[in-house]
Amino acid sequence: MAQRLATEYVKTCLTLTEAEMIQFIQLFESENVFLQAKVAENGDQEIILKDNSGEEVVLAFERRKGKFVCEGSCRVNDPLLSNLIRKAVSRFKGDAIVNRIYPAFTMNYVYKRGSVVRISEIVSGKHKLVYEYKDTVGQFERLYRKQHVERQIQTVYTRIDELLDKRNRSDTTDDQRGVDEQLTQLARKLFELEA
Template sequence: MAKRVATEYVNASLTLTEAEMRSLTSLCGTQQLRQQIFVLENGNQEMVLEDEAGGETIRLTFERRGGRYRCSLSCRVVQPGLTDALRKMVSSFKGDAVVNRIYPGFTMVYHYLGGKVVRIVECKGDAIRTVFEHESALSAMESRYKLCAVEEEIAIVRGAVNELLDLRNALTDADRIAEIDERLRHHSRLLFALEA
C-alpha cells in the first residue's frame, strides 16, 4: 500500500455547541496532541494543536455565533497524529470537508458531508475517477451547492493556488518546485471540476 505524503484540508467546516467544544478538547487529549486554547474577543476561541512526534502545528479558530462555535479550516498536515485527529474531528462532530490525501503519483479526494464520506475521487495525472459515491449524496451535494458552498470552495482553492504560486516564486530548490507544480496541477483540476 502506498505511503501517504500529506493530507490537505481544502475546505473543512465544523459547528459545535459549548458541550461539544469540551468534547473536542478531550478528543485532542486522547490523540496525544499538545494543545493550547486561547479565548479571544466576543467569546471566540483559538485552539493550537501540535503533534508531539514532530512539532507540526495547526490553528483552529472558532467564531462564536448564537451560542455555537463555527470553525472553517484549510491546512496541510504531514504528521499522522494531527491527520488522524482532524479526521476524527470531522467525523465525530459531523463536519463538512474536502480532504486531499496525497500519495506518490496520485491523490485521493474525500468529500465529507455531515461527518460521513459521501464521495471519493482518485486523481492520477489528468485522469479523474470516482471510486465511491453514496447513493443519496448527489442530491445532498446539489442542495449544498445551491447554498453557495461551491463559490466558497472555489475562493478557498484560488487562495491556496495564490499561496502556492507565491511559495513557488520564492523557491530555488527544483524538487520543492516540482512538488508545488504537482499540487498546482491538482488544484487546477479541482477548480475546473468545481467551476463546471
C-alpha cells in the same frame, strides 16, 4: 501500500456547541497531542495542535449564535493528527473536502454531515470516481411523495369531471354559480399540486 505524504483539509466546516467544544478538545488530549487554546474577548477560540515533530495546525473557531464555527483549511503531515481531525469531522458531523496526498496520486474525500459521500482518485489532474453515496431510501421517499401528489391530482380531476357533469345538468343559475365556485377552488388546488 503507498506512504501518505500529507493530508490537506481544503475546505472544512465544523459547528460545535459548548459541550461539543469540550469533547473536541478532549479528543486530542486523549491522544497526547499538545493542544493550546486561546480565547478572545468576544468568545472566539483558536485551537493550536502540535504534533511530535513540532508541526502546528491552527483551527480558528468563531463564536456565532452560541456555537463555535470553524471554517477553513489546513495541511497536516503527521498521520496521528490527520486521523484525529478526520475523527473530529466524522464525530461532530462536519463538512469537508480532504485531499490525501501520496507520491503518485491524490485521493479526494468529500464529507457531508460527518459521512463520506464521494471518493475520487486524482492522477495527473484526471479525476476517477471511486465511490459515491447514493441516497436510495431518500430517492424512494421522494418517489413515494411524487406518486402521492399524482394520486391527489387524479382525485381533483375526477371531482372536476363530476362537477362539470352536475353543472351541465343544473337548471338554475344559482346551482351553476355554486358549481363554478367549487370549480374555481379545485382549479387553484390543481395549480398548487402541479407546481
